[in-house]
Amino acid sequence: MSSTPRICVLRAPGTNSDHETCYAFEQAGGKVDNVHVFELTESPERLQDYQILCIPGGFSYGDDIGAGVIFAGQIRRKMGDLLHAHLQRNTLTLGICNGFQVLLKSGILPNGTEDWTPGPEFEREATLTWNNNGKYTARWVKMVVDSPQNVFLKGIETIEMPLAHAEGKLCVANDDLLNSWKANRQIAVRYCDDSHSANDEVLSEEYNPNGSVANIAGLSDVSGRVLGLMPHPERFIKATHHPSWTRRPERGAGDGLKLFQNAVNYFA
Numbered sequence: 001m002s003s004t005p006r007i008c009v010l011r012a013p014g015t016n017s018d019h020e021t022c023y024a025f026e027q028a029g030g031k032v033d034n035v036h037v038f039e040l041t042e043s044p045e046r047l048q049d050y051q052i053l054c055i056p057g058g059f060s061y062g063d064d065i066g067a068g069v070i071f072a073g074q075i076r077r078k079m080g081d082l083l084h085a086h087l088q089r090n091t092l093t094l095g096i097c098n099g100f101q102v103l104l105k106s107g108i109l110p111n112g113t114e115d116w117t118p119g120p121e122f123e124r125e126a127t128l129t130w131n132n133n134g135k136y137t138a139r140w141v142k143m144v145v146d147s148p149q150n151v152f153l154k155g156i157e158t159i160e161m162p163l164a165h166a167e168g169k170l171c172v173a174n175d176d177l178l179n180s181w182k183a184n185r186q187i188a189v190r191y192c193d194d195s196h197s198a199n200d201e202v203l204s205e206e207y208n209p210n211g212s213v214a215n216i217a218g219l220s221d222v223s224g225r226v227l228g229l230m231p232h233p234e235r236f237i238k239a240t241h242h243p244s245w246t247r248r249p250e251r252g253a254g255d256g257l258k259l260f261q262n263a264v265n266y267f268a
């Protein structure tokens with residue numbers, strides 16, 4: 001395997017964060033292609049060329065019938081075997097915001113590399129739905145890492161990033177699912193308060209803007225090779241992206257770059 005991983009940033013009609021996401025992976029030292037989903041459905045074998053697959057943020061298919069639902073259906077029906085083979089290899093998969101919605105609504109999360117099977121039918125026990133405030137909400141949030149085995153989150157304990165979404169509230173069908181995520185360390189990141197504490201008690205809108213169950217901002221699969229998160233690491237690539245940068249000592253790279261560097265360095 002090459003020491004410089006090839007990265008497929010997969011976009012659909014309505015995706016809007018693909019260029020920033022490509023830039024983030026490039027800054028981390030990866031070799032990136034910005035690929036339209038139809039290119040992959042026409043030439044499925046292309047996915048074998050990549051070590052990292054990333055579904056970036058945006059409004060794929062206009063969020064019609066629920067954010068990420070149509071793109072997720074495309075993945076299950078038209079690219080299922082391809083994705084299954086990708087997950088089985090020693091690859092990484094990242095979904096940011098709309099990408100997380102796609103991973104969850106296709107079942108790639110929480111099932112991940114171990115248990116995901118493609119096909120038209122599947123039982124979904126978790127979803128991302130409308131924020132408690134009923135509005136598209138854009139603001140910076142603080143998070144604590146709860147899944148240190150996830151490749152993307154290696155060495156990160158707390159992190160700040162901006163979020164920007166309408167359908168970011170994670171809901172689960174039952175407590176058993178939540179408990180299994182805890183047992184398997186699948187809760188990747190949680191929204192937290194200024195003292196960086198977060199447990200299952202849902203924090204106020206100031207800290208957990210969508211009202212996600214157990215303050216969950218992102219999920220990992222069991223292997224730690226798949227990550228989906230609502231906030232946008234690609235929007236904190238430089239220290240000066242932070243809204244308080246003039247009052248902070250940090251210069252150079254922003255903390256969001258670490259996720260992309262961790263992914264690229266996994267193949268070094």
Ligand SMILES: NC(=O)CC[C@H](N)C(=O)O
Nearest residue numbers: 057058097098165166167
């Ligand atoms: N930034 C994004 O990817 C937004 C995701 C989706 N369109 C939503 O509003 O929920």
